[in-house]
Amino acid sequence: MTTALVWFRRDLRLHDNEALSTAAAADRLLPVSVVDPREYGERPYGGEESFRFEKTGAHRARFRCESLSDLRASLRERDSDLVVRDGRPEEVLPALARMVDADLVSLHTWPTPEESAVESAVKTRLREAGVEVRRKWGHTLYHINDLPTPYTDVSDTYTSFRKSVERDANVRAQVETPSLPPLPESFADVETGTVPTPADLIGERAPDPDERGVLPFEGGESAALDRVESYIWEADRLREYKETRNGMLGEGYSSKFSPWLNEGCLSPRYVHDEVRRYEDLRVANDSTYWLLFELVWRDFFQFQAAKHGGTMFSRPGIRERHDIEWREDDAAFERWAAGETGIPFVDANVRELNTTGFVSNRGRQNVASFLANNLRLDWRRGAAYFETQLVDYDPCSNYGNWAYIAGVGNDSRDRYFNVVKQARKYDPEAAYVTHWLPELDPLPPEYAHEPWTLSREEQVEYGVELGVDYPEPMVDLERSYEKLR
Ligand code: FAD
Secondary structure: OEEEEEEOOOOOOOOHHHHHHHHHHEEEEEEEEEHHHOOEEEEHHHHOOOOOOOOOOOHHHHHHHHHHHHHHHHHHHHHOOEEEEEEHHHHHHHHHHHOOOOOOOEEEEEOOOOHHHHOOOOOHHHHHOOEEEEEEEOOOOOOOHHHHOOHHOOEEEEEHHHHHHHHOOOOOOOOOOOOOOOOHHHHHHOOOOOOOOOOHHHHOOOOOOOOOOOOOOOOHHHHHHHHHHHHHHHHHHHHHHHHHHHOOOOOOOOOOHHHHHHHOOHHHHHHHHHHHHHHHHHHHHHHHHHHHHHHHHHHHHHHHHHHHHHHHHOOOOOOOOOOOOOOOHHOOOHHHOOOOOOOOHHHHHHHHHHHHHOOOOHHHHHHHHHHHHHEEEEEEHHHHHHHHOOOOOHHHHHHHHHHHHHHHOOOOOOOOOOHHHHHHHOOOHHHHHHHHHHHHOOHHHHHHHHHHOOOOOHHHHOOOOOOOEEOOOOHHHHHHHHOOO
16 A cells, blocks of 8 residues: 655646656555745845845735645545645655655656755655655656757757757657545544635735736636637637737737746646647647747746756856946836836836736836846846746746846847837837826827927926826936947
8 A cells, every 4th residue: 555645836737747647656645735934925035135025926926825726626626635734845744744654755846946955855854754755847848858968958049949859859748637546544634724825925915906917817727727728729819829929918919828837737738739739620820839939938948947057046147247237226126116217118017017917028028128238237136026026937937038138148149128119119009008007198109108208398288297297217218228239
């Protein structure tokens, strides 16, 4: 008679879950989730005191609680359950293993320093207790063992990486959802524990989803599979994804799969198989290819983290850029984080982020570039702010994209975005900017993007007074670009 524990981490799903299927081969199965206090509250960045930030904000806390509730409901439907415990996994898991006399604990592994450190501590303690530990890789499209080269040798350039996997690697078949063995008898009288609320995790209630947001983003595998169904099949959006993906308003311009992918409610291989099925049944075109192309970007940053470790999160980054002089200016940072810079395209995107936890890729690129390039503030403060706020935060995608834009990551060019040009191109009618900054609604689009060009008389005419209704710009944009050229 064998007994196994499966430790659910950011893999809150039953489909395509190898950690679950491995443990489910035992005679008795105990599914466990551990609420680790180190993931919540204020923390010093990277363990140093260079600055402090909140690890998890309200949007992701809500999403995670909903995901746990959904997972528990699915397990209960299958006559199993989800045991929820507060504490450090390296203490909680050995104690539970002892209580049910477990032979095995299975779990998914992640390549990032904080996740790996917890995992090593868990592994050491369990092995000391004579419990076998099986670790599985399960959050990328391509499996780490199927890469054309060892992960330590993956290319630092996206295009070479993509071409190599497209040519020489295959996406594995999904792991079948197993039937679940019963809970261990010795556990019958023990409390399963309650799924936390956002208030339990972060000490405050999460706001209800704001109706101006692109989607309410309900956590959980059920909502994830519904979103795939509605985006790909019902609304039939996939056929035009490449043309619409740079949009900023509404639920349909891109897939919005990221929160579910990152909390593990959705497997990228499931998305891949749905795209292939769509290509067979409806249409195969540049758009269907492009969704997979973007999932390869996601993989790219995961394998970059596996290769470079903590360097990816350091200020000089993987390019060891010690030549950039980063400024320290708390007041400037606070204005950026409040969406009060006086540059509408930046402010609208930051306010969307603060209100909903989500912002388009176009918006992320522009607010990141403004902080790192125009203001020259330490890019990691911006990235850490995203870590707090994003509902779809992932360490590799977030810090990888930020470093890229700040000129310290995976691109040899210095990449900066001209935010006004971007605003005119991607928001020509200023519909996005006025959606989030209604105070600029009376202005014609060209002024809504550059209100500082309004004369005194025009401010009176439109009823938008700079410095009263909307801030004066905090920098002279043109001069800040000259310094970068
Ligand atoms: P779609 O356009 O529908 O793309 C499908 C999927 O491809 C996404 O869900 C995502 O998993 C992946 N993807 C797309 N673009 C990227 C990219 N540039 N890098 C990595 N994966 C990508 N994405 C995150 O998932 N988590 C983050 O913490 C995160 N932080 C970012 C920070 C900055 C500064 C920037 C510029 C980008 C960041 N991204 C992050 C990438 C991207 O903006 C989001 O993945 C995307 O906007 C999510 O929306 P979607 O699911 O509709 O994407």
